[in-house]
Amino acid sequence: MDSTALYVLLVVFCASMIRSTFGFGEALIAVPLLALVIPIEIAAPVAVLHSITIAAIIVAQDWRSVHAGSASWLLASTLPAIPLGIALLASTHEHLVKGALAFVIVVFSGYSLLGRKPPELHTDSRGWLLGCGFVAGVLGGAYGMNGPPLVVYGAMRRWQPPQFRATLQGYFLPASAVAMAGYWLAGLWVPAVTNFYLLSLPAAIPAIYFGGLVNHRLRRDSFLVYVHGGLVCVGAILLFQAICQR
Numbered sequence: 001m002d003s004t005a006l007y008v009l010l011v012v013f014c015a016s017m018i019r020s021t022f023g024f025g026e027a028l029i030a031v032p033l034l035a036l037v038i039p040i041e042i043a044a045p046v047a048v049l050h051s052i053t054i055a056a057i058i059v060a061q062d063w064r065s066v067h068a069g070s071a072s073w074l075l076a077s078t079l080p081a082i083p084l085g086i087a088l089l090a091s092t093h094e095h096l097v098k099g100a101l102a103f104v105i106v107v108f109s110g111y112s113l114l115g116r117k118p119p120e121l122h123t124d125s126r127g128w129l130l131g132c133g134f135v136a137g138v139l140g141g142a143y144g145m146n147g148p149p150l151v152v153y154g155a156m157r158r159w160q161p162p163q164f165r166a167t168l169q170g171y172f173l174p175a176s177a178v179a180m181a182g183y184w185l186a187g188l189w190v191p192a193v194t195n196f197y198l199l200s201l202p203a204a205i206p207a208i209y210f211g212g213l214v215n216h217r218l219r220r221d222s223f224l225v226y227v228h229g230g231l232v233c234v235g236a237i238l239l240f241q242a243i244c245q246r
Contacts, residue, residue, distance in 0.1 A: 004037050005199060012050060012200040013207045019054050020211025022223075023154075023168035024147035025230055026051065028237065038196065045183045045193045048176050050204055055173035057208050062166040067159070070124055071170035074150060077133030078140065078175060085141020099242035105148055105235035109228035121156045128153055146175060148234055151227055161215050161223040 011033045019026035027047055034043035059066060121128060132149040140146035150171060154164045183189050218226070 007037055008034060008196060008200050009203040013203040015047070016050060016054055016204040016207035017211045019051070020058065020165075020208045021214045022227060022230060023165035023215075024151055024172075025234070026054070027145060027147070028234060038192075041188055042190070042192050042196065045180065045188055046196045046200070048180050048183065049193070049197045050200070051172055051176040052180060053201070053204060054208055055169040055176060057205075058166060058169040058212070059173055061212070062162060062169075065163045065166035066170040067124075067163060067167040068170065070129060070153075070157070071167050073124070073126070073129040074133035074136065074153070074171050075174055077130040078137035078146065078171075079178065081134045081137025082141035082178075085138040099239060102235040102239035102242060105152075105231050105238070109231040109235070119156055120158055121153075124157075128156070140175065140179070145234075146172070148231060151231060155224060155227060161218045164223070164227075165212075165215050 011030055015026035015030035015033075018029060030047040030050070031040070031043050034046065038046075132153040135149040136146040139149065147168075150168055154167065159167065180189070183193075215223075
């Protein structure tokens, strides 16, 4: 096994562990790091195939924890927004949108980390569901980054870690399948994608298992601290990208 294969295995293991533990965040790690050694047009589909695998395994294991209503409404409001995100990617105002998004994410999660509680939704709010799903679709179409709005919604619902993780996978499973179909239609699902996916699958499976163990041991308060810390990191990365694109 050469150094490139070992590097891919390590990246996939770390990204899958994070996704399985928290329910989101692997794309921020897998795609840019894989793109250092393999072309981005191969790295992105490989990451999506692993997203489908992780989501399918978690949903199969913890389907009782999936809040099906929330996942369905989030997905329904995401799909129509994806073309808008793709159009945004081609616009000249991308850095402004990234900067605004980074500001909102950092303020929301920073406020929560300081001990202030964000608004709590005791039941599904159709307005919040549709709004967060729509923004997730825009971000997914533009940057492949659906997660942050979904995490904000889950945090306001005060879901327990297993339900948080499982419900996000109930959303990501069909959303990632649609994305992979798009890659196939665009001719980007080439043999190299399948080869790298199969090569790294043995690293992803144990990472999913260990991530699940960590998730089920976390208390809700501790879990939310880690989630908001992750969102602050996401916001910082987006802000850096927005400044560099000016």
